Amino acid sequence: MSNPNQPGLNLAPQEISSGHEGGLVDQVKAYFSRIKNGDMGALPATGALLVLTALFAYLSPYFLTKLNFANLFVQAAQLTTLAIALVFVLLIAEIDLSAGVAAAVAMDVFYLTTTFGVPWPIGLVSALMVGVILGLILGFFVAKVGVPSFVISLAFFLGLQGVALILLGDGGLFRVEVPEVRAIMNDNLPLWGGWLLLFVVVAISAGLGFYDRYRRSASGLVNRPVSLLLIKLAFITVVGGVVIYVLNLNRSASDVIQISGVPIVIPIVLFIIFAGTFLLDRTKFGRHLYAVGGNPEAARRAGIKVVRIRITAFVITSSLAVVAGLFHVSRIGVVEAASGRTIVLSGVAAAVVGGVSLFGGRGRLVHAALGALVISIIDNGLGLLGFSAGISFVVTGTVLALAATVDAVSRRRGGSVRRI
Amino acid sequence: MATPVIELTDVKKGFGPVEVLKGVNLEVHAGKVTALVGDNGAGKSTLIKGLSGVQPYDSGTVLFEGKEVDIHDPIQAAELGIEVVYQDLALCENLDIVQNMFLGREELMQRTLDEPSMELQATQALQSLSVRTVKSVRQKVSSLSGGQRQTVAIARSVLRNAKLVILDEPTAALGVAQTEQVLNLVQRLASSGVAVLIISHNLADVFKVCDEIAVLYLGRMVTQIKTSETSQNDVVGYITGTKSTEE
Numbered sequence: 001m002s003n004p005n006q007p008g009l010n011l012a013p014q015e016i017s018s019g020h021e022g023g024l025v026d027q028v029k030a031y032f033s034r035i036k037n038g039d040m041g042a043l044p045a046t047g048a049l050l051v052l053t054a055l056f057a058y059l060s061p062y063f064l065t066k067l068n069f070a071n072l073f074v075q076a077a078q079l080t081t082l083a084i085a086l087v088f089v090l091l092i093a094e095i096d097l098s099a100g101v102a103a104a105v106a107m108d109v110f111y112l113t114t115t116f117g118v119p120w121p122i123g124l125v126s127a128l129m130v131g132v133i134l135g136l137i138l139g140f141f142v143a144k145v146g147v148p149s150f151v152i153s154l155a156f157f158l159g160l161q162g163v164a165l166i167l168l169g170d171g172g173l174f175r176v177e178v179p180e181v182r183a184i185m186n187d188n189l190p191l192w193g194g195w196l197l198l199f200v201v202v203a204i205s206a207g208l209g210f211y212d213r214y215r216r217s218a219s220g221l222v223n224r225p226v227s228l229l230l231i232k233l234a235f236i237t238v239v240g241g242v243v244i245y246v247l248n249l250n251r252s253a254s255d256v257i258q259i260s261g262v263p264i265v266i267p268i269v270l271f272i273i274f275a276g277t278f279l280l281d282r283t284k285f286g287r288h289l290y291a292v293g294g295n296p297e298a299a300r301r302a303g304i305k306v307v308r309i310r311i312t313a314f315v316i317t318s319s320l321a322v323v324a325g326l327f328h329v330s331r332i333g334v335v336e337a338a339s340g341r342t343i344v345l346s347g348v349a350a351a352v353v354g355g356v357s358l359f360g361g362r363g364r365l366v367h368a369a370l371g372a373l374v375i376s377i378i379d380n381g382l383g384l385l386g387f388s389a390g391i392s393f394v395v396t397g398t399v400l401a402l403a404a405t406v407d408a409v410s411r412r413r414g415g416s417v418r419r420i
Numbered sequence: 421m422a423t424p425v426i427e428l429t430d431v432k433k434g435f436g437p438v439e440v441l442k443g444v445n446l447e448v449h450a451g452k453v454t455a456l457v458g459d460n461g462a463g464k465s466t467l468i469k470g471l472s473g474v475q476p477y478d479s480g481t482v483l484f485e486g487k488e489v490d491i492h493d494p495i496q497a498a499e500l501g502i503e504v505v506y507q508d509l510a511l512c513e514n515l516d517i518v519q520n521m522f523l524g525r526e527e528l529m530q531r532t533l534d535e536p537s538m539e540l541q542a543t544q545a546l547q548s549l550s551v552r553t554v555k556s557v558r559q560k561v562s563s564l565s566g567g568q569r570q571t572v573a574i575a576r577s578v579l580r581n582a583k584l585v586i587l588d589e590p591t592a593a594l595g596v597a598q599t600e601q602v603l604n605l606v607q608r609l610a611s612s613g614v615a616v617l618i619i620s621h622n623l624a625d626v627f628k629v630c631d632e633i634a635v636l637y638l639g640r641m642v643t644q645i646k647t648s649e650t651s652q653n654d655v656v657g658y659i660t661g662t663k664s665t666e667e
Contacts, residue, residue, distance in 0.1 A: 016543050016546055016551070016554055016556065017555060017556040018543070018556060019556045019558040037563060039560075212535075215534075216536045219536035219537060219540050220540070221536050221540060283532055284526050287519060287523075288524075290512070290514060290515060290519075291512045291515060293514065294512035295512040295513065295514075297508075298523070299523070299524070301510045302510070302523040302524030303495065303524040361514035
C-alpha cells in the first residue's frame with residue numbers, strides 16, 4: 001500500500017505508542033515531561049495543600065487537632081460541591097454567576113414546602129427541580145439565543161436575589177426543621193461506616209483500574225506497569241485509612257459526650273466526585289463536553305449537538321449548586337434572603353486554584369475539589385491564628401492570582417511546543 | 421475507464437442574482453488524486469460545499485459511484501463516504517489524537533466509551549498510512565505540529581472508510597518538510613483506493629502529486645486534464661482565463 005521509495009520519509013521502523021509503554025521509571029519520566037510541557041494537572045494545588053498544612057500545623061497548635069480536622073472537611077464540603085458544580089460550565093468556557101443565589105432560592109423553596117407540611121424528600125426534589133429549571137433557562141439564553149453567560153447569569157444573580165427577598169420577606173432567619181437535613185453536616189457515620197466507606201472507595205478504584213487493564217489487554221494493547229495501579233491503590237488506602245482513623249477517634253472537648261465518626265457529608269461529596277468524574281471521563285456526553293469547550297466549531301462539524309451539550313452543562317451546574325446550598329442550610333440550620341451571594345466567586349476561585357481553566361476544555365472535578373480544600377484551609381488556618389476575615393480574603397486573592405498566573409504561563413509553554 | 425466515485429454534470433449554484441457555478445462538470449476517480457484549482461472567486465469553495473452537503477446545488481446531476489444522489493446535508497454526505505478535511509482542520513486541541521479521530525462517532529461498550537477499541541483502530545489507521553511522524557496516539561493535539569495535525573485530520577477520514585476525501589488547501593500553512601510529508605500521505609491515501617480531491621493554490625504541489633487537474637474559471641470548468649498532458653504554464657493560463665480548451 002505504501003511506497004517505501006518515497007522521498008522525505010523517516011524510514012526507521014517506529015511503532016506508534018500510546019503512552020502506556022515502559023516500566024515504572026518510564027511512566028514517571030513521562031509524567032515529568034508532561035509537567036514540563038505545561039500540563040500541570042493537580043500538582044500546584046496538591047503542593048499548596050501540603051505547604052499550607054505544614055505551615056498552619058507549625059503556626060497553630062489547634063490546626064492539627066482532631067476536632068479541627070473534622071471541622072475542616074465539613075467546612076470544605078459546601079465549597080467543594082459548588083466548585084465541582086461550576087466545573088461543568090467552566091469546561092465549556094462559560095460561567096454561571098447565579099449558581100449561589102439559585103441554590104439559595106431553591107433552598108427557600110425547600111424551607112417553604114417543608115414548613116407547610118410537605119415531606120422533606122418531596123421538598124428536596126422541588127428544590128432540585130428549581131435548580132434544573134433555572135439551569136435550563138440560563139442554558140437556553142446562552143446556547144440558543146447567544147447572550148454571553150457572564151451577562152445573563154449576572155442578570156439572574158440580581159433577579160434571584162429579588163426572588164429570595166419576595167419568597168422570604170424582609171430580614172430574619174428562618175429555621176429549617178428537618179432533622180434529616182441537619183444530620184448531613186452535623187452527624188457522623190457509625191465507626192464501621194467509615195471503614196466500609198474506605199473499602200467501597202478502594203474496591204471501586206481497584207475494580208475500574210483492573211477492568212480497564214483487562215479490556216486493554218483483551219484488545220492486544222499495552223498496559224501501564226501494574227505496579228503503578230498498585231501504588232495508586234496503596235496510596236488511597238493509606239491516606240484514606242489515616243483520615244478515617246482520625247475521624248473515628250473521639251474529638252469531643254468535653255468528657256460527657258462523645259463525637260466520633262466520618263461526617264455524613266463526606267460520602268455524599270465523594271459520591272458526587274465519583275459519579276461526575278465517571279460522566280466526564282467515560283461517557284459520550286463527557287467527551288463531547290470537553291470537545292465543545294476545546295473547539296465548538298470542530299465539535300459542531302463532528303456532528304455533536306453543541307446547543308444541547310451547553311444547556312445540559314448549565315443544568316448540571318445549577319442542580320449541583322443546589323446540593324451545595326443544601327449543605328449550607330444543613331450546617332447553619334436556617335435560610336435567609338441574603339445567602340448565596342458571595343460564595344459563587346469563591347467557587348470559581350477554588351476551581352481555578354485547582355487547575356480548571358477559565359478558557360474551557362481543561363480541568364477535572366478532583367482538581368476543583370483540591371482547590372476548594374486549599375481555600376478552605378486558608379480560611380480555617382488564618383481564622384485559628386486569629387487573623388481577621390480581611391487578611392483571609394487578601395491571602396485567598398493572592399493564591400488565586402498565583403494560580404491564574406501559573407495557568408497562563410503553563411499554557412503558554414504548552415503552546416510553544418506546538419510551534420516547533 | 422471505471423465508474424468515477426463522483427461525477428458532476430451541469431451543476432449550478434447561485435446566491436440571489438449572482439451565479440457562482442454556471443454548469444460545472446467534474447469526475448473524480450478512485451485511487452486518483454484530482455486537483456481543483458482556480459483563482460479566488462472561481463467557485464472552488466461553492467463546489468466543495470455542494471459535495472459536502474453544507475450548501476446543496478441548485479441544479480445538475482450528482483452521480484456517486486454511478487448512482488444519482490441528492491446530497492442535501494453533511495450527515496448524508498458522510499454516510500455516502502464523503503469526508504472533507506477543512507483548512508482549519510476542525511480538531512480539538514485539548515483532546516488527544518484518538519479522541520479527535522473518533523469525535524462525534526465514539527464507540528461504546530455498555531454505554532461507556534470503548535477506549536481500547538478506539539485506540540486500536542486509530543493506531544491501525546495511522547499505520548495504514550505509514551505515518552511515522554506521530555509518536556503517541558494519546559498525545560494531545562495541542563502538542564502537534566501543523567503537519568502532524570493535517571495527518572490526524574486525514575487519518576480520521578481513513579478511519580471513517582471514506583470513498584472520497586476532499587482536502588481544502590492541505591499544505592497552505594506548512595513548511596517545506598511538512599508539506600512533503602502531507603503530500604506523501606495524500607499519495608498513500610489515494611493508492612489505498614480512495615478518491616482524493618485537493619483544492620490548492622500551489623501548482624508545484626499539484627504537479628507533484630495529482631493525477632488530474634480540474635480548472636475552474638468564473639464558475640465554469642475550463643478543463644479537466646491529465647497532469648502528464650499539460651504544463652504549469654498552461655494551467656496558469658487556464659486559471660487566469662488567458663487560455664481555454666476551445667482555442
